[in-house]
Amino acid sequence: MNDRLQQLAIFVRTVETGSFSKVAREFGLSQPSVSRMVAALEERLGVKLLTRTTRQLSLTDAGEALLTRARDALAGIEEAENAARGADRLSGMLRVALPATFGVRQIVPLLPVFLERHPGLKVDLMMADRLENLIAEGADMALRLGEQPDSSFVTRRLATARRLFIAAPSYLVRRGAPSSLADLDRHHLIGGPSDGSEPNWTASRDGVSETRPVDPRLRTRSAAGAVACASAGLGIATASIWMCGEELASGALVEILGHYRLAPVTAHVVFPAGRRPTQKARAFADYLAGALVEGA
Structure with a gap:
């Protein structure tokens, strides 16, 4: 330069x-x-x-x-x-801000194919369970979960995953399995990062929406923390299939209240305001849109 x-x-x-x-x-x-x-x-x-x-x-x-x-x-x-150089020969540094657990579980496994296509490209994964100031941190793009209320940023939907109620088998042996949202009043609950300071859990059953105020025994500011607490038998949590799929597959966690449906979570790519997304950021977003599996 x-x-x-x-x-x-x-x-x-x-x-x-x-x-x-x-x-x-x-x-x-x-x-x-x-x-x-x-x-x-x-x-x-x-x-x-x-x-x-x-x-x-x-x-x-x-x-x-x-x-x-x-x-x-x-x-x-x-x-x-x-x-x-050509669209298939991107180079330079691509800086991506993203939630840590989502990055480790869903994005990192997708990187080998993308980087093999672009051997001249380097990637800085800015993993943190907080919202980054994209401009101040120098990020080319961010991956974010849930609704994106800030209209000053350019966003693009990537994929959607189901959320579910989860608990460890050991917890259910001790406390029994709830059969309705009302039963949650008799259980230990784990509040995650999306539940807020005074959380309510809302789910639908046979097309009818139900909301229950919950008073978590444990709170955590990360999805990984909620899943870990549930896996340790500390109570019932909610999580997306992206975050707890490994534990469900291994049997460390099981789904409960399966006849209820929680609102799904959507992954978005967010580009900094005030500038045109870089070619490498657009290429990575295009790749993720095709590679990130919808969590049914």
Whole structure:
């Protein structure tokens, strides 16, 4: 990358992250080097791009004008290079933010085929059970589960999986199996990440919807935690087939209340707002749309 392009790239990432030190780590430079490159860009253009205080960086009007065009220019260069190589020869780094358990269980097994098709591509799996700030983290795309209320992002549906009530056989031996949602009042319940602070469990039976307030004995902020607690015989949980399929297959967990239907969970790909999705991100989304199995 020549000096002018690197200056633009560093300027864009400095704005997106709000941190010289984070950009320095991304580019393998020292923090003073990053600061000097932004200053050199300002000197070359003859305008002030950033206002620096001890707590934050903010854009000037000139910086606002440059930011969008710089993003477009950098994306255009990458697109042009990939177009010259051909659609089957993507290269560079693809950064994907995604939930940890979903990534380990569903996405990682799909990577070998995709990476074999694109040997010049590298992938950074930014796994975390929290919603990433896609722009600040530098992600090209995110994989997210459930409804996506933020309309400022570009989203695409990938696949849908059934959710179910689960428990360990050892728990059912001790406590018995519930036959209705009302029976859950007499059981130990495990609240997962989608249940909220005051959860209700809603399911339909013969087309009729029922809602029960639940007071979990255990709460967890990760799907893996809920499945692990249920597998340990600690109570009843809800989970998608994507998250608990291995335990069901091994017999560590069994489905209960099978005559009820919980709302399914949908996987989406989310692209950062304010920029066109990169070619490598679109290619990975296309691949996942065909490879990710619908969880019946």
